[in-house]
Amino acid sequence: MSLSIATQRGSLPIAWQLYVPKEWLDDRDRARRAGIPDDLAFETKPQIALAQLREALASGVAPGIVLADAGYGDQTAFRDGVTELGLLYAVGLRPSASVWALGTAPLPPRPWSGRGKPPTLLRRAPGHQPIAVKELAMQLPVNAWQTVTWREASNAALSPSFAAVRVRPAHRDYWRSTVRDEEWLLIEWPDGDTEPLKYFLTTAPGEATLEQPVLVTKMRWRIESDYQDLKREFGLGHYEGRGWRGFHPPRHAECRCIWVSDGSAIQDALRWTP
Incomplete structure (x- = not known):
């Protein structure tokens, strides 16, 4: 896993950590054969990512917008953790x-009957339920969609249709006593496709224009492009960094550990530029 800082001109990985599956740590014989220390505690990928963000902020890295794919964006605890750090996010x-x-x-909570503790938890009811983002997207009117060019490709401009609507995340909010704040749901629907391709949730300001969250979320392309260059030009795809010994070589060889090959787990931080 890696944490990268990105701008429109380039990106730079600033933190790396090898993710070790829980089943490996639970099998101590297997872990020892792989060279994994006995005292290593299991951490989920979102937990590792939040720790990397905390360390980056503590080291003086300028605050930015956190970008991540749906493997992180679907995790309410990860989004809440980013917000608690005082950072905006735009996640899949x-x-x-x-x-x-x-x-x-x-x-709202049920009316108090006068006996026991007053109810405090939010409620749902038949006919009063949240909606899946795909279902919501399919219900949007035609005029909700706009074409936005986010990059000039080699042979054509990349200009799918986007829509942005205000929503409130609903995951397990029946265990909460207050409603969540509104956020932007950004939806991408390429021309010719029968349904939307991607969905993003972002804490961009309420007054943001459609183009702003589009351009920010698409900054992940910069990271992915740079990783492809590293694979082609520097042999990153051949680097044996997916094992503990390969990722944690002897101290005299530490300079070899520059980038992690798991590009799918990138967390990108960049400044919001309204």
């Missing part, structure tokens, strides 16, 4: 992620 969502559409919200 799976089509099944549930939200409250604009103008809807969970029901």
Whole structure:
């Protein structure tokens, strides 16, 4: 896993950590054969990512917007953790992620009967439920979609249709006593496709234009492009960094550990430029 800082002109990985699956740590014989220390505790990828962000901020890295794919964006704890760090985010969502559409919200706590503790938890009811982001996207009117050119490719401009609507994340909010804040749901629908391709949730300011979250979320392309260059030009794809010994060589060889080959786990931080 890696944390990178990106601008429109380039990117730079600033933190790396090898993700070790829990089943490896639970099998101590297997872990020892792989060279994994006995005292290594399991951490999920979102937990590792949040730790990398905390360390970056503590080291004086300028605050930016956190970008991540749906493997992180679907995790409410990860999004809440980013917000607690004082950072904005623009993260991917799976089509099944549930939200409250604009103008809807969970029901307030049940009226107090006068006995026991007053109810405090939000409620749902038949006919009053959140909606999957894909279902919401399919219900949007035609005029909700706009073509946005986010990059000039070698033979044509990349200009899919996008829509942005205000929503409230709904994941397990029936265990909460207050409704979540509104955020932007950004949806990408390429021309010719029968359904949207990507979904993003972002804490961009409410007054943001459609083009702003589009350009920010697409900064992940910069990271992915740079990783492809590293594979072609520097042999990153051949680097044996997916094992503990390969990623943690003897101290005299540490200069070889520059980039991690797991490009799918990148967290990109960049400045918001309204």
